[in-house]
Amino acid sequence: MADRTLYQRLSESSHPVALLFFLFFRLAPLLVYLLGVLFTSNYILNFIITMLLLAADFWNVKNISGRLMVGLRWWNEANDLGQSIWVFETADPNRYINPIDSKVFWLFLYSCPVLWLVLGIVAMLKLQFLSLTLVGLAIVLTSINALAYTKCDKFGKANNIASNVAGSVASGFFGNVGGLVAGVFRR
Amino acid sequence: MSGNWTLDNTLDQDESDISIKPDIPQMEILGNPKPSSHRNAPSGSLETAQPQLTNTASFSTFTSFVNPQSYLDPILENNNIKIRENQFSGGNTLDESVLTTLGRDFSSIGDKLLSILWPLRLRQKLMLVRRVSEHFSSTGSMMGHTDSLNQDSNLEESTTTETFNEYSKETIQKILDWDLWGPLVFVLSFSLIITYLQSKTLSSGGANSSETSQIFSASFSLIWIVLAVLSLNIQLVSPVSQMTDNGQLTSGVIGLSFFQCMSILSYTLFPIVLGGLSSIFISWKLLRLVINSVMFLWSILCSWLILAIVNNCRKIGTASLIYGMAGESSFDHNDGEKRILLMIYPIVLVFGLLSWLCVIV
Numbered sequence: 001m002a003d004r005t006l007y008q009r010l011s012e013s014s015h016p017v018a019l020l021f022f023l024f025f026r027l028a029p030l031l032v033y034l035l036g037v038l039f040t041s042n043y044i045l046n047f048i049i050t051m052l053l054l055a056a057d058f059w060n061v062k063n064i065s066g067r068l069m070v071g072l073r074w075w076n077e078a079n080d081l082g083q084s085i086w087v088f089e090t091a092d093p094n095r096y097i098n099p100i101d102s103k104v105f106w107l108f109l110y111s112c113p114v115l116w117l118v119l120g121i122v123a124m125l126k127l128q129f130l131s132l133t134l135v136g137l138a139i140v141l142t143s144i145n146a147l148a149y150t151k152c153d154k155f156g157k158a159n160n161i162a163s164n165v166a167g168s169v170a171s172g173f174f175g176n177v178g179g180l181v182a183g184v185f186r187r
Numbered sequence: 188m189s190g191n192w193t194l195d196n197t198l199d200q201d202e203s204d205i206s207i208k209p210d211i212p213q214m215e216i217l218g219n220p221k222p223s224s225h226r227n228a229p230s231g232s233l234e235t236a237q238p239q240l241t242n243t244a245s246f247s248t249f250t251s252f253v254n255p256q257s258y259l260d261p262i263l264e265n266n267n268i269k270i271r272e273n274q275f276s277g278g279n280t281l282d283e284s285v286l287t288t289l290g291r292d293f294s295s296i297g298d299k300l301l302s303i304l305w306p307l308r309l310r311q312k313l314m315l316v317r318r319v320s321e322h323f324s325s326t327g328s329m330m331g332h333t334d335s336l337n338q339d340s341n342l343e344e345s346t347t348t349e350t351f352n353e354y355s356k357e358t359i360q361k362i363l364d365w366d367l368w369g370p371l372v373f374v375l376s377f378s379l380i381i382t383y384l385q386s387k388t389l390s391s392g393g394a395n396s397s398e399t400s401q402i403f404s405a406s407f408s409l410i411w412i413v414l415a416v417l418s419l420n421i422q423l424v425s426p427v428s429q430m431t432d433n434g435q436l437t438s439g440v441i442g443l444s445f446f447q448c449m450s451i452l453s454y455t456l457f458p459i460v461l462g463g464l465s466s467i468f469i470s471w472k473l474l475r476l477v478i479n480s481v482m483f484l485w486s487i488l489c490s491w492l493i494l495a496i497v498n499n500c501r502k503i504g505t506a507s508l509i510y511g512m513a514g515e516s517s518f519d520h521n522d523g524e525k526r527i528l529l530m531i532y533p534i535v536l537v538f539g540l541l542s543w544l545c546v547i548v
Contacts, residue, residue: 044404
């Protein structure tokens with residue numbers, strides 16, 4: 001019953017494939033980290049697979065899920081002086097953001113770092129320092145995404161308000177990004 | 188800090204010739220009240236927008252990055268303009284397909300690979316860097332600031348500068364702009380190759396699947412650890428910034444960071460990956476030896492050239508040329524030349540070992 005309603009709810013999503021991939025890549029590293037020992041006795045292999053899944057999750061959330069599910073995107077680039085620049089991209093405010101997509105996205109965006117943090121505390125209490133490095137990597141990767149999307153969301157909202165009030169503002173090269181983003185985008 | 192960045196207009200002039208596309212340009216400058224005269228018509232392309240802005244650019248500082256004058260002489264302009272981005276997607280990267288995203292990421296890896304692994308072009312670049320730095324050390328060694336260097340309009344100097352900028356700024360930028368996706372791809376593929384090769388060797392003596400996974404995990408972690416150690420070595424060996432007589436710091440400008448070293452090293456690992464891939468198909472040992480040693484030499488040559496370029500950039504004036512950093516120049520002790528060997532030697536050992544692993548099957 002509950003399963004069915006969940007299915008119905010999820011099928012209301014406007015990007016079901018992106019949603020499924022998002023859920024898969026968010027949960028797979030956790031599952032492999034927790035249950036991987038059951039399938040293979042090789043700890044290092046487990047470690048590597050979890051790491052690869054984490055990297056895939058990072059890429060997926062950063063490049064695919066964010067823009068399809070909530071219409072946000074961020075990236076980071078270094079300028080000539082070696083300073084890092086955050087670039088945020090927000091969708092047109094008139095664009096319809098599916099509530100299911102957005103709820104699932106924000107829920108998992110914030111719950112994953114917390115879950116990894118809990119696992120990190122457990123690993124620290126059990127004095128498993130090798131897994132602690134893995135959990136540390138996971139915390140870093142997931143919380144980078146969480147932080148960046150939080151900033152991006154705030155930024156977009158502020159911009160929408162500002163642009164509603166003031167209209168469009170003077171130009172610069174980052175403004176007319178259109179085709180330029182392709183050249184600038186790096187990771 | 189969110190959303191405020193300092194932008195350098197040397198970055199900008201690279202972009203400004205790409206961005207011919209008509210779009211809705213929107214940008215807001217911090218601390219500057221928005222003058223209504225700078226508002227563009229939303230449908231206006233850059234060509235139409237530019238003359239309109241040039242008129243106002245002479246008295247307002249912030250329009251200098253759309254000013255054609257800044258394109259001609261980037262170093263004279265003041266840097267560090269704070270810009271806050273305000274951008275709607277005019278149907279750009281937010282709506283692209285997944286394949287486009289994937290393709291762009293892979294093509295950026297390939298792009299960087301080409302610019303790192305093409306020794307002839309690298310050598311050309313090295314020559315250019317040397318020439319420019321020698322030029323500067325002969326003519327302008329007394330001058331502390333590049334501002335004054337640029338203001339006397341030496342014709343020869345400006346031509347050298349232009350060719351130099353044209354050739355290497357973009358590529359050096361590309362080299363120094365690190366990412367860890369390329370390294371992940373290369374290390375993963377190389378450890379898969381080694382796993383395949385070694386397990387094939389072992390299977391004649393009877394190897395099972397657990398040994399295969401052990402080989403894979405060992406080689407994967409070994410390569411990462413080795414790359415980390417090598418880049419740590421480069422960081423430790425490379426000249427540190429020192430206090431000079433006039434109280435400035437030397438060569439703090441292009442010091443390679445740890446991740447930059449990792450990125451460069453793993454991109455230079457690529458020929459060895461190719462060698463390993465070829466030795467899967469070649470069963471004749473002598474030919475394998477030849478191919479792998481050629482690939483090994485290729486990657487060593489590339490990493491040597493890159494390190495040489497980066498270390499030569501520490502000379503007078505060159506750093507400020509590449510980076511458009513006015514007022515940051517100072518004299519250099521030129522330690523880089525002597526220490527390259529120290530950086531290269533461990534790389535030779537490790538890469539030699541890795542390619543030797545591909546030869547013995």
